[in-house]
Amino acid sequence: MIRKSSLALALALLGSTAAQAQTETAASxxxxxxxxxxxxxxxxxxxxxxxxxxxxxxxxxxxxxTTGLLxxxxxxxxxxxxxxxxxxxxxxxxxxxxxxxxxxxxAAPAGFSNSVDFTATASGWTTTPASVNxxxxxxxxxxxxxxxxxSGNITVGLSNFATTGGTTLRPVADxxxxxxxxxxxxxxx
Amino acid sequence: MSRPALSHMxxxxxxxxxxxxxxxxxxxxxxxxxxxxxxxxxxxxxxAVSGSTPEICALQPGAVQTGSLVNMTGLDGDTLRxxxxxxxxxxxxxxxxxxxxxxxxxxxxxxxxVQSENNGMWPGDxxxxxxxxxxxxxxxxRARVTWNGASNTLETDARVRHQVEDxxxxxxxxxxxxxxxxxxxxxxxxxxANAPLLAGTYTDTLxxxxxxx
Numbered sequence: 359m360i361r362k363s364s365l366a367l368a369l370a371l372l373g374s375t376a377a378q379a380q381t382e383t384a385a386s387x388x389x390x391x392x393x394x395x396x397x398x399x400x401x402x403x404x405x406x407x408x409x410x411x412x413x414x415x416x417x418x419x420x421x422x423x424t425t426g427l428l429x430x431x432x433x434x435x436x437x438x439x440x441x442x443x444x445x446x447x448x449x450x451x452x453x454x455x456x457x458x459x460x461x462x463x464x465a466a467p468a469g470f471s472n473s474v475d476f477t478a479t480a481s482g483w484t485t486t487p488a489s490v491n492x493x494x495x496x497x498x499x500x501x502x503x504x505x506x507x508x509s510g511n512i513t514v515g516l517s518n519f520a521t522t523g524g525t526t527l528r529p530v531a532d533x534x535x536x537x538x539x540x541x542x543x544x545x546x547x
Numbered sequence: 548m549s550r551p552a553l554s555h556m557x558x559x560x561x562x563x564x565x566x567x568x569x570x571x572x573x574x575x576x577x578x579x580x581x582x583x584x585x586x587x588x589x590x591x592x593x594x595a596v597s598g599s600t601p602e603i604c605a606l607q608p609g610a611v612q613t614g615s616l617v618n619m620t621g622l623d624g625d626t627l628r629x630x631x632x633x634x635x636x637x638x639x640x641x642x643x644x645x646x647x648x649x650x651x652x653x654x655x656x657x658x659x660x661v662q663s664e665n666n667g668m669w670p671g672d673x674x675x676x677x678x679x680x681x682x683x684x685x686x687x688x689r690a691r692v693t694w695n696g697a698s699n700t701l702e703t704d705a706r707v708r709h710q711v712e713d714x715x716x717x718x719x720x721x722x723x724x725x726x727x728x729x730x731x732x733x734x735x736x737x738x739x740a741n742a743p744l745l746a747g748t749y750t751d752t753l754x755x756x757x758x759x760x
Contacts, residue, residue: 400587401587401588402587402588403587403588404590405590406590406592408592413592413593413594413595414594414595414597415595416597416598417596417597417598418598419598419599419600419601420598420600421600421654423601423603424605425605425652426605426652426654426722432598437594439592444590454596457596457597457598466720467719467720467721468722469652469720469721469722469723470654470720476596514594516596528652528654529654530654530655530720531600531601531602531603531655531720532599532600534597534599535597535598536595536596536597537595537596537597538593538594538595538596539593539594539596540591540592540593541591541593541594542589543590543591545588
């Protein structure tokens with residue numbers, strides 16, 4: 359839309375110049391020059407500001423301390439990226455890495471696991487939220503497209519926590535399990 | 548406003564216009580530059596996901612393994628009862644066996660400690676104070692613990708009444724069943740084999756611990 363508007367303006371100015379040239383021929387006591395005024399808006403995407411100033415989904419203790427199994431009530435407050443925008447049509451992608459024990463480096467023995475999977479969802483940008491599950495080999499929903507420029511908030515949430523390898527496995531003891539979620543806005547060319 | 552002043556203002560406006568054009572040209576050049584356009588056309592935010600798993604060991608209530616009872620009546624709560632402790636003819640201790648299965652988990656390297664409170668089964672009514680030669684005043688037994696593919700046996704001798712224990716190290720997390728096999732040998736005695744038992748109720752408390760190394 360913006361590019362079309364700029365082109366129309368340039369053509370109008372050019373047309374005016376041609377007409378003026380004819381006028382100059384007829385009346386030589388008037389001189390004029392036409393200058394094109396052009397500008398462009400670069401394609402820009404901005405990720406916005408993260409709500410709360412904290413960029414960590416802190417889940418706390420991951421396991422039921424009686425059974426050692428992963429808690430079934432794991433949750434963390436959503437993160438909101440406020441003021442995100444893209445000045446052109448765009449895609450939103452969400453990528454994530456599973457939570458992995460940072461201090462235990464040996465392979466988990468039978469009955470245990472060193473990592474925890476989850477689903478990360480980024481909603482608000484597209485009709486269908488972008489989502490990724492760290493346990494899945496493919497994540498076709500991880501990238502969603504938007505056909506118009508947009509400015510708004512993106513809500514990032516986590517769900518579907520599961521011990522990697524199966525729900526009957528227990529996470530090994532470790533003071534630090536770490537994973538990540540990355541949200542990317544990309545303007546289409 | 549005097550003319551010189553006006554002239555000065557006009558000159559300033561031209562300078563400003565020229566500067567503005569220069570800025571437009573510069574913006575255009577920047578926008579057409581591949582690196583700048585690529586940088587601004589994508590925005591990324593990365594968030595960490597964190598948690599922790601504390602060290603946990605858990606033992607569930609035990610259960611008798613099917614078919615494992617020999618001269619034992621089974622578990623009564625946490626009490627394992629011998630059906631017929633003494634041979635009615637000789638008063639010698641009769642053999643008894645039982646295997647308990649205890650669901651357990653430790654999510655870190657740990658050890659299993661087995662502890663006999665009295666180093667054998669002793670009468671609880673004070674009859675152990677009777678120093679009767681030729682009689683059994685306390686009964687030794689053994690407790691074998693099997694866990695995570697390894698086993699260890701605590702042998703009590705019932706000679707001195709005191710706490711004894713043994714332990715088994717496990718250098719990895721483990722989950723499954725702790726098997727506790729309690730065995731009283733026929734004729735077991737703290738004096739001599741097959742010595743008759745003094746009258747009384749013989750007991751011991753056997754404890755199992757899963758704990759850090």
